[in-house]
Amino acid sequence: METEFADAWTPTPEFIQMSNLAWLMEQTGLKDYDALHAWTARHRAAYWELALQRLDVRMAVSYTEILDLCDGVETPRWLPGARMNIVESCFAGAPEATAILSQREGGAIERITLYELETLTNRVACGLVESGFQSGESIAMFMPMTTESVAIYLGIIKAGCVVVGIADSFRPPEIAQRLMLSHAKAVFTQDFAVRGGKSLPLFSSLLEANSPPCIVISAGTESHAMLRAADRKWDGFLSDESVFSAVPCDPMATINILFSSGTTGEPKVIPWSHTTAIKCGADGHFHQNLQPGDVAVWPTNIGWMMGPWLIFSSLMNRAAMGLYQGAPMGRDFGLFLQNTGATMLGVIPSLVKAWRQSDCFAGCDFTGIKVFSSTGECSHAGDMAWLMAQAGGRPVIEYCGGTEIGGAYITGTVTKPCVAGTFNTPALGLDFVLLDEAGEKRDQGEVFLLPPSIGLSTKLLNKDHHAAYFEGAPTGPNGEKLRRHGDQIEALPGGFWRAHGRVDDTMNLGGIKVSSAEIERVIQTVPGIRESAAVAVAPDGGPSLLVIFVVSDSPELPPRDLLQKALRTELNPLFKIHDLIFVETLPRTATNKIMRRVLRDRYILPRS
Helix, strand or coil: CCCCCCCEECCCHHHHHHCHHHHHHHHHCCCCHHHHHHHHHHCHHHHHHHHHHHHCCCCCECCCCCEECCCCCCCCEECCCCEECHHHHHHCCCCCCEEEEEEECCCCCEEEEHHHHHHHHHHHHHHHHHCCCCCCCEEEEECCCCHHHHHHHHHHHHCCCEEEECCCCCCHHHHHHHHHHHCCCEEEEECEEEECCEEEECHHHHHHCCCCCEEEECCCCCCCCCCCCCCEEHHHHCCCCCCCCCCCECCCCEEEEEEECCCCCCCEEEEEEHHHHHHHHHHHHHCCCCCCCCEEECCCCCCCCHHHHHHHHHHHCCCEEEEEECCCCCHHHHHHHHHHCCCEEEECHHHHHHHHHHCCCCCCCCCCCCEEEECCCCCCHHHHHHHHHHCCCCCEEECEEECCCCEEEEECCCCCCEECCCECEECCCCCEEEECCCCCECCEEEEEECCCCCCCCCCCCCCCHHHHHCCCCCECCCCCECEEEEEEEEEECCCEEEEEEECCCEEEECCEEEEHHHHHHHHCCCCCEEEEEEEEECCCCCCCEEEEEEEECCCCCCCHHHHHHHHHHHCCCCCCEEEEEECCCCCECCCCCECHHHHHHHHHHHHC
16 A cells, blocks of 8 residues: 555544444444444344334335245345335435535536425426326436436336436447337437537437437537427426325335346346335445435446435435536536535546546545545555545545445445555445355455345346356355355455455446456457457556457458447447457367456466
């Protein structure tokens, strides 16, 4: 770790007493955090009942029990007998409290109260019913994080429908695939999104994807795209009625469809339920320590899990969201943090690296920030120590999990010392073991979760859930059924952990999970490329970098910028090739599978 930074933070007894965890310690009579976590892992139903109480989760009909395991830990039923709509728990705060602070690039900060957000949410829900949409139908969102998108997200769920989240960086082929997999009946979108002073077309991408009817919001820029006969403008869709009674649902009913790449080109279709939102709220409460009056900022998108996470974690904890509608890469974003009084800033490590290199926040006042949180990639200790120093040494809560978890399985707590670039606890209500390839418990190995937990997926909409997470998994040290996750974690002395990326062929690039197969499929469309292999490397322990190995058919090797253009236009404009290496052959197993781990090791070891 770099010694010029204050890379560790230790809570005072007074700070611990003011934390949200002090309440949980008081309820359980456990003052030692490690003993508390062990209790939540042993008594999961009791922990989640306390979390429901603390978050004041609203229900139209109460549950008969917290957890029903009659079908085993793979398919638990949470809150059986209850009828609820999680959106009601998002509006339990004071109506006059701030719900959202937002700012467009170059614009002024706008404030919306909880009452105003609920009113807009109700107008969306009424508009859906008036337009003939039925409870249970899927409605997509392809737009950035804005006040309108938060209201649309909550309005869809309040009406008993299902949100389909599609990241606004996707290209038309990926959009079309996700619309098809989710059976979306309509799409909410903007004409453009503005980032870094550039207008990025959204509605025209949906037209190219042959989307179902769209409800289009104007971003204030001139749009040359013509609405189709079935498309509608936002103002024409919104209902004049501002009162709506939430549709009560089974707690395990789907509220949100999200997508996560596996090891094939088709993404896993992961449904979130009303209970998944409880995982978001509880993690935000006990791990990020969100409290009433806080302002939580996390640059993200409604198509990635951290978008819904931010909505539920903020509103269920009576905190406000800070939404910056633009590229969070420069001083303007720093001033947004300063001027909104942000108290929690969420990041991905590659963002932190860019901020550090550019020193774009020089002169900004971050003294209001109480905690940082980082997810999506492996963190570099030096970058995180630098980030801590920007707010006078405030802690970074590392937060690692996934869409199929609804939050984290390993993270941090502000009631223990926090060291830059490391985790200091498994998530409350969860536990895991680290196993080597022989299934033996080790200090460094593959993560296997010990189910059940609220938040953990119980089904996939397009794949075999058992095959994806349980089939072939070893049993735990005490004979427990284990759930495969795929991360590689190292246990460090002193009760800390460090992440080492994925053990399979899925990688995180800039906080976006993508499979090697998806990247290779695009690369091999470039003329002259016979074979390719994509691997992610992190030689300095920081964010993953994309390295492409290619076998060429031609003596004239395709230029790197041609491959980069193919990735940008066909897959995702955020993916950047760090290194391109031409080889005569790719290493393969006896069954002809590419040995990407061998390529990864070949690349890293000579440079170590």
